[in-house]
Amino acid sequence: MRFVLRRAAFYLFTAWAAITINFFVPRLLPGDPVTALMGRMQGRIDSNAEESLRVLFGLDQDMSLWDQYVHYWQMLLHGDLGLSFTHFPTPVADIVTQALPWTVGLVGIATVIAFLLGTAVGTGIGWRRGTWADSLLPITTFFSAVPYFWLGLIAIAVFAVNLGWFPSNGSYDRGMVPSLSWEFVGSVIYYGTLPALTIVVSSISGWILGMRNMMVTVSSEDYVTVAHAKGLPARAVVVGYAARNAILPQVSSFALALGFVVGGTLVMEMVFSYQGIGYTLYQAVSTHDYPLMQACFLVITLSVLVANLVADLAYAALDPRTRQEG
Amino acid sequence: MATSTTAIEVAAPTGPDDVAQGVARPGRRPRLLFLRNSKALVGIVILVFFGILAVVGPWIAPYDPDQVSTALLQPPSGAHWLGTDHTGRDILSQIIVGTRGVLVVGLVAGLGATALGVIVGVTAGFVGGLGDEGLSALSNVFLVIPQLPLIIIIAAQLPSAGGITVALVIGVTGWAWGARVLRAQTLSLRKRDFVEAARATGERTWRIVLAEVLPNLTAIIAAGFVGTVTFAVLSQVTLAFIGITPVSEWNWGTILFWAQNNLALQRGAWWWFVPAGLCIALLGMALTLINFGIDELVNPRLRSTGMHARTLRRRGIRPRVGFTPVVRPTGPGVRDVGRPALHHAPHTEEER
Numbered sequence: 205m206r207f208v209l210r211r212a213a214f215y216l217f218t219a220w221a222a223i224t225i226n227f228f229v230p231r232l233l234p235g236d237p238v239t240a241l242m243g244r245m246q247g248r249i250d251s252n253a254e255e256s257l258r259v260l261f262g263l264d265q266d267m268s269l270w271d272q273y274v275h276y277w278q279m280l281l282h283g284d285l286g287l288s289f290t291h292f293p294t295p296v297a298d299i300v301t302q303a304l305p306w307t308v309g310l311v312g313i314a315t316v317i318a319f320l321l322g323t324a325v326g327t328g329i330g331w332r333r334g335t336w337a338d339s340l341l342p343i344t345t346f347f348s349a350v351p352y353f354w355l356g357l358i359a360i361a362v363f364a365v366n367l368g369w370f371p372s373n374g375s376y377d378r379g380m381v382p383s384l385s386w387e388f389v390g391s392v393i394y395y396g397t398l399p400a401l402t403i404v405v406s407s408i409s410g411w412i413l414g415m416r417n418m419m420v421t422v423s424s425e426d427y428v429t430v431a432h433a434k435g436l437p438a439r440a441v442v443v444g445y446a447a448r449n450a451i452l453p454q455v456s457s458f459a460l461a462l463g464f465v466v467g468g469t470l471v472m473e474m475v476f477s478y479q480g481i482g483y484t485l486y487q488a489v490s491t492h493d494y495p496l497m498q499a500c501f502l503v504i505t506l507s508v509l510v511a512n513l514v515a516d517l518a519y520a521a522l523d524p525r526t527r528q529e530g
Numbered sequence: 531m532a533t534s535t536t537a538i539e540v541a542a543p544t545g546p547d548d549v550a551q552g553v554a555r556p557g558r559r560p561r562l563l564f565l566r567n568s569k570a571l572v573g574i575v576i577l578v579f580f581g582i583l584a585v586v587g588p589w590i591a592p593y594d595p596d597q598v599s600t601a602l603l604q605p606p607s608g609a610h611w612l613g614t615d616h617t618g619r620d621i622l623s624q625i626i627v628g629t630r631g632v633l634v635v636g637l638v639a640g641l642g643a644t645a646l647g648v649i650v651g652v653t654a655g656f657v658g659g660l661g662d663e664g665l666s667a668l669s670n671v672f673l674v675i676p677q678l679p680l681i682i683i684i685a686a687q688l689p690s691a692g693g694i695t696v697a698l699v700i701g702v703t704g705w706a707w708g709a710r711v712l713r714a715q716t717l718s719l720r721k722r723d724f725v726e727a728a729r730a731t732g733e734r735t736w737r738i739v740l741a742e743v744l745p746n747l748t749a750i751i752a753a754g755f756v757g758t759v760t761f762a763v764l765s766q767v768t769l770a771f772i773g774i775t776p777v778s779e780w781n782w783g784t785i786l787f788w789a790q791n792n793l794a795l796q797r798g799a800w801w802w803f804v805p806a807g808l809c810i811a812l813l814g815m816a817l818t819l820i821n822f823g824i825d826e827l828v829n830p831r832l833r834s835t836g837m838h839a840r841t842l843r844r845r846g847i848r849p850r851v852g853f854t855p856v857v858r859p860t861g862p863g864v865r866d867v868g869r870p871a872l873h874h875a876p877h878t879e880e881e882r
Contacts, residue, residue, distance in 0.1 A: 214670065221671045229684055281743050345822075349814025351764050353771055354786065354807035361795045361803075372795070467678025470768045471768055476788070485679065489774060501683045 211516045215509045222505040226498055227276050231269075240451045285502070286495035288488075296499040299484060304503060310396060314403035315462070321404070322411025323454055327447045329412065330419025341416070351404050352468035356475035359402045370398040373477035387505035389495030399476045407465050414457060418450035425449075454525050458515040463508055470504070558816050572825025576816035580809075584630040593620035595627045595780050606801050609660040614799035624785050625806055631781035632763055632813070635697040639762035642701025644755045646707030652707070652747070655716025656739060666713060672706035681765055693766075698773055700762045708754035715750055719743050724842045749828040753821050760817040769811055 279285070285296040329340060347355070364372035376391045422428065423446045431445045470482030477483060481500055488496035580618075592611075599618035606613045612622040654665035684699050719725060720743070728738050744751075769775050770783025773791075777784055785806040789795075794802040 214667070215674075217667065218671045218674050222675050225675075225680070226683075230687055292711065345818050346811060346815050349760070349818055350807065350811040351767055351771075351814075353768060354803070357786070357790070357795060357803050357807070361798075361800065365795055365798065463674065463676035464678075466676050470679065471772070474772060485682065486772060489682060489772060492686075494687065497683050497686060501679045504679045505675050509674060512674055 207520055208517065211513060215513050219506060219509055222509075223277075223280065223502065226502055230494065230498070231272075239374060247428075255479070275419060285499040288496045289356060296495045299496060300481065300499050301504050303479060303481045303484045304507070306478065307469065307473065308507065310400060310403070310473070310478065310480060313396075314400045314469070315407070315465055317400070318404045318408045318465075319411055319454075319458070322408040323415045323451060325408075326412040326415025327419055327442065327450070330416040330423070330450070331442050332448070341413070344412050347406055348409035350406060352403070353471040353475045355406050356402050356472050359398055360475070363398060371395055374479075396478075399472055399478055401409075403465070403469055403472055404512075406468065407461070410461055410464075411454065414454055414459055415450060418453055419446055422446050422450040452519070455515060455519045455522060458512075462511055462515070466504060466508055567823045567826055569826070573816040573819030573823065576812055577820065580629055580633060580813055580816075583626060583793075584633040587626045587629050590621040591626040593623040595619060595624040596778075603797065603799055605799075613799070615788060615799075615802055617678060621785065621805065623793060624780055625782065625809060628780040628782050628785065628806075629809075631693050631779060632766065632810075634695050635700075635766045635781075636759040636763040638697035639700040639704065639766075640755050640759035642698060643705040643758040644751060645707060645763075646701065646705035647712060647754060647758075648744075648747075648751060650705065651709035651712030652716050652739060652743065655713040656720060656735075656743065658720075662713075668712070669706040669709040669713075672703065673710065677703050677761075678765060678768065681769065682772070682774065685769055692776060693779060693781070696766055696769055697762065700765050701758075704758055704765075708751070708758065711750055711754060711848055712747060715747055716743060749824055753824045756817050756821045756824070757795045760814050763810065763813060763817075763882075776865060781812050786800050 283297050285300070288294050288296050288299055325340075360372045363369045371394070374395055376388065376395050428441060428445050431441045436445075469480075470485060472478070473480045473482030474486040479530040481504055485497065485504075487493070490501060589868070597619060599614065599620075601610065601614050601618045603616055604610055604618075610620050610622065612625065614620055614621075615624075650665050650669055654662045656666075679702050681696075681699055683695055684703075688695060688699075699796075725742050728742050731749060733742075766775070767781065767783035769781075770777075770781055771786045771790065773779075773787055775783075777787055783806075786803055789799070789803040789806075794800075860881045
């Protein structure tokens, strides 16, 4: 229990740090984005919005930095993330809540598939080391070195443009009205297959490599030798003795991998015009929509923190040692 | 991944089991061990190739990468080896000239992140107590916050996000992983006898750190550096692809930016986006291979694994989990098959 509390406290602290970074980034950077923006939008933003922008960016000079900070928190706790410039006057919070489920679904499913598949393949390669299976490693290395978005481009060129198997962009058939019908769900799956596959292909190598190296390390442990000596079938040794222990670091490295995968997915959404957070962020960046940008960052970070907390709890459930320590 | 740390720790004293090198000379370590590793060698060759290209690129490029011509969107031909883009600019020249931007950013970001990581990690591991708690919490926070979105929001709000600026942003956000690994290793080094001895003889703290601790961290620092460079290259190319960095500055991401925004995919202009991506992949793979080389250099258990299947079969070694093939130093014909892996220095001494 203490372990869980300590982790929760750490993630709360991290969330606070992320929000504070989010608060300071626009304030520490040079220039006056609001004035520049007002000029660019040419009167399409009224003076009320300008006021709230100034609060958001900390450009109201009559307030001390501390007061600004308190004010920022108040706005945040009321769910007020400001108004979007491009979709004026839609609140940023609305845009982000619409986009979030798409990203969570895409990243979630792709990551789970990549994790399970990668761990299984890594176990196999680690077990059969020194055989032909090792030659799979350079291939996975290649895929891990390729930027996600480029793989996405290739996938679109091959499977969408040339072969015409999958649509090249979007997240569901534009002619449909979103509803919970089988037809619509089918369309979402059809449109999501190519992005998800690309994410799996590019993120799987990390899991394979991690599991393989861990298998090599673990399988030299005494208890594996003992299991061999007892005459257990090879399969039982692999699954019950070696892989079972080798998988623990995989779960704990989930946290580190997730941030990376999320970053890659964001770019992937930009390539596929998939209507998630990443695509929203892309639009925000290309239209200099600062409040939307900030909100995207906050939501992404907080989601990753929650996922990490879940991974930590899973780790605690899998490995009794962590529970005992606390 | 705590994995690599523990593995390195266990395997630090290199025993006489130089199977992968096929060298059975006891006692003395063969020179240029690193270059004998085929993976590392391939990686270094590719890296050197791109390095040369980065230096001499602007002089050897056949055309000016910004020069428009009448040959619009031409497939590869004798005049334009990699074809042209929608305004008739030569793509091969863009790639050659863009190499410098990619490598400089990778190098600067890697150096910055590694320096920060070493300072924070070694300090945390060496100071201990409250300072350690604070610094570890700081690096954990930076580890958990997703880096790419953070880099994007910082770079997007800077008035001019040129190459060096992006490199600095990546460096400032990307040091945490190195710091964590270094801290763990420093903690274990701090208790070793030779450090205690140095302290007992009255060495100053900074001298202990510089002369006793840091040299033992070289491999980890190098691996961290190579890893950060890989990440920096990917991030920078991504930023250029999204269009955050100025599109007038050539790097491989800029080429992909133009290709994406001018429907290269739909027009079937593969020569526009395939070569740039392959260059990124090749560079990334070279760096990863170098990292494998470093890993195998410090962890002999992984090294003997790196033996080719054919080599193993020729020697009559049947690979099995739990056993590391070891060639005895006495006589070339004798081989030990399936002997348990014992990498701790005292054991190997006894066996010899």
